[in-house]
Amino acid sequence: xxxxxxxxxxxxxxxxxxxxxxxxxxxxxxxxxxxxxxxxxxxxxxxxxxxxxxxxxxxxxxxxxxxxxxxxxxxxxxxxxxxxxxxxxxxxxxxxxxxxxxxxxxxxxxxxxxxxx
Numbered sequence: 001x002x003x004x005x006x007x008x009x010x011x012x013x014x015x016x017x018x019x020x021x022x023x024x025x026x027x028x029x030x031x032x033x034x035x036x037x038x039x040x041x042x043x044x045x046x047x048x049x050x051x052x053x054x055x056x057x058x059x060x061x062x063x064x065x066x067x068x069x070x071x072x073x074x075x076x077x078x079x080x081x082x083x084x085x086x087x088x089x090x091x092x093x094x095x096x097x098x099x100x101x102x103x104x105x106x107x108x109x110x111x112x113x114x115x116x117x
Contacts, residue, residue, distance in 0.1 A: 009042035010093045011085045019048040019055065023066040026057040034085045038064070043093065044085075051075035054096070069097060077101050 011034060021029070026046055027038035038044065039059040046055045052075050056067040076096060079086060088102065095102035 008090055009040070010045065010088045010090055011036060011042060012045040012079065012088055012096075013047070013085050014079055014082050016049040016081065017046045017055075019046075019053060023057050023064040026055060026066070027064055030057065033083075036085075043090075045088075045093065045096070047076065047078055051078055056093075071099050074099055077103065 013029070013034060015033070017026070017029060026044065029046070030036050030038040030044050034044065036042065036044070038057065041059055041061070043056055043058040046057070047053070048055075052071045054069055054076055056065075058065050076099060088096070089105070092102040092105045095105045
């Protein structure tokens with residue numbers, strides 16, 4: 001499974017896109033519709049009209065990378081279709097890629113427990 005490390009920004013486009021687009025076409029959509037820099041190192045997630053396909057595009061420092069997945073059975077769980085984008089955690093992205101309900105994945109609590117006296 002491909003999952004970005006902790007601290008990597010992950011943005012998911014909320015509207016389906018034309019899945020004939022490749023890495024450069026999706027990077028242009030990042031600039032036009034999400035109003036973000038596709039070369040920032042963030043991971044951008046796109047869905048097709050059919051909810052069983054996704055594509056990720058990200059800049060790894062040397063080139064634009066494209067990852068695509070189609071589920072053989074079932075559908076990915078997507079947020080409501082509307083304009084714009086929403087942020088998700090790398091752990092939630094990992095669950096989404098696996099076809100799991102990513103909405104059940106919560107951020108790890110990194111606060112230290114209170115010291116007892």
